[in-house]
Amino acid sequence: MHYLITGGTGFIGTALIDKLLRDDHSVTVLTRQARQDQAPVKFVTSLDSIPADTHFNAVVNLAGASLAGARWSAAYKGEIVSSRLATTERLIELLRRLESPPEVLLSGSAIGYYGHHGNELLSEEGAVVPGFSQDLCKRWEEAAMGASDIGTRVCLLRLGVVLDRDGGALVEMAKSFQFGVGSWIGSGKQWLSWVHRRDVVAAIIFLQQRSDLSGPFNMTAPEPVTSRGFCKAMQGHKSTLFSAPVPAPVIRLLVGEMADELLLNGQRVVPARLEAAGFRFALPTLDTALGDIYG
Numbered sequence: 589m590h591y592l593i594t595g596g597t598g599f600i601g602t603a604l605i606d607k608l609l610r611d612d613h614s615v616t617v618l619t620r621q622a623r624q625d626q627a628p629v630k631f632v633t634s635l636d637s638i639p640a641d642t643h644f645n646a647v648v649n650l651a652g653a654s655l656a657g658a659r660w661s662a663a664y665k666g667e668i669v670s671s672r673l674a675t676t677e678r679l680i681e682l683l684r685r686l687e688s689p690p691e692v693l694l695s696g697s698a699i700g701y702y703g704h705h706g707n708e709l710l711s712e713e714g715a716v717v718p719g720f721s722q723d724l725c726k727r728w729e730e731a732a733m734g735a736s737d738i739g740t741r742v743c744l745l746r747l748g749v750v751l752d753r754d755g756g757a758l759v760e761m762a763k764s765f766q767f768g769v770g771s772w773i774g775s776g777k778q779w780l781s782w783v784h785r786r787d788v789v790a791a792i793i794f795l796q797q798r799s800d801l802s803g804p805f806n807m808t809a810p811e812p813v814t815s816r817g818f819c820k821a822m823q824g825h826k827s828t829l830f831s832a833p834v835p836a837p838v839i840r841l842l843v844g845e846m847a848d849e850l851l852l853n854g855q856r857v858v859p860a861r862l863e864a865a866g867f868r869f870a871l872p873t874l875d876t877a878l879g880d881i882y883g
């Protein structure tokens with residue numbers, strides 16, 4: 589099968605491509621940097637360069653400026669939004685132009701879609717609390733839904749915090765543990781809905797294969813933890829001398845607005861629709877996931 593992947597050079601995209609290549613698929617990657625093709629991977633820097641008679645079986649849309657890439661100035665927040673919306677809008681233009689549209693678009697989103705929540709368990713039906721991430725995800729999802737007009741099935745990937753050994757959020761989250769200090773953020777009571785990257789890749793392929801499935805899917809492991817629970821789980825895999833919170837005012841000083849949006853508030857999300865469809869997580873608990881990562 590032939591996949592088109594935006595953001596295929598990123599943390600999730602590279603793992604997805606590794607798996608697709610192992611399964612003998614071919615991949616076209618949209619990237620901002622010109623790269624040498626490595627058959628069966630082809631790189632394009634513009635979607636306009638793709639001929640109308642190209643057929644993609646599936647499109648995976650992951651491109652976007654990292655939320656943790658810089659302090660959230662007005663300009664950087666603008667880039668976070670426009671990098672996702674503009675890429676998705678151009679992608680929909682391409683799909684409209686293709687002589688045979690892809691069967692499925694699997695498009696990025698995040699559990700930030702739900703906004704800030706307390707202890708409430710959130711399935712895909714969960715209530716929405718307005719905020720920056722919520723607005724971003726809503727607009728990103730709406731843009732992707734444009735593909736349904738041309739008969740392409742759309743699955744929205746509401747990603748939790750993706751964990752693996754060589755990148756992603758865990759690099760920062762594990763920093764204090766490397767120095768023997770366990771830490772949690774603020775009260776430690778905020779929920780952290782995580783997922784192992786291998787399960788994200790498997791869930792994307794599962795959704796691609798299941799032509800009966802569409803709409804939003806929470807891409808989180810079945811057992812979210814609190815920030816303090818995360819610290820405790822990490823201590824099972826990294827020896828620490830002591831543990832302590834990073835107080836809310838300190839984290840606000842360090843990272844600014846991002847602190848309240850991403851770190852001091854959270855969501856307790858469950859993958860209700862994936863599980864109902866029969867998807868089985870290889871690494872369903874944080875202990876098994878961290879065991880795999882730090883094994």
Ligand SMILES: NC(=O)c1ccc[n+]([C@@H]2O[C@H](COP(=O)([O-])OP(=O)(O)OC[C@H]3O[C@@H](n4cnc5c(N)ncnc54)[C@H](OP(=O)(O)O)[C@@H]3O)[C@@H](O)[C@H]2O)c1
Binds near residue numbers: 597621652653672697
């Ligand atoms: N990882 C997570 O924990 C997580 C959680 C929730 C949601 N998500 C979402 O899932 C998607 C993939 O996540 P990831 O962790 O793989 O992200 P990533 O490693 O940051 O990769 C994203 C890719 O987007 C492209 N990109 C970066 N800045 C861009 C810009 N200004 N304009 C257009 N493209 C840009 C880059 O590709 P090039 O440099 O090749 O152009 C990059 O490889 C992201 O959109 C992210 O928001 C991820």
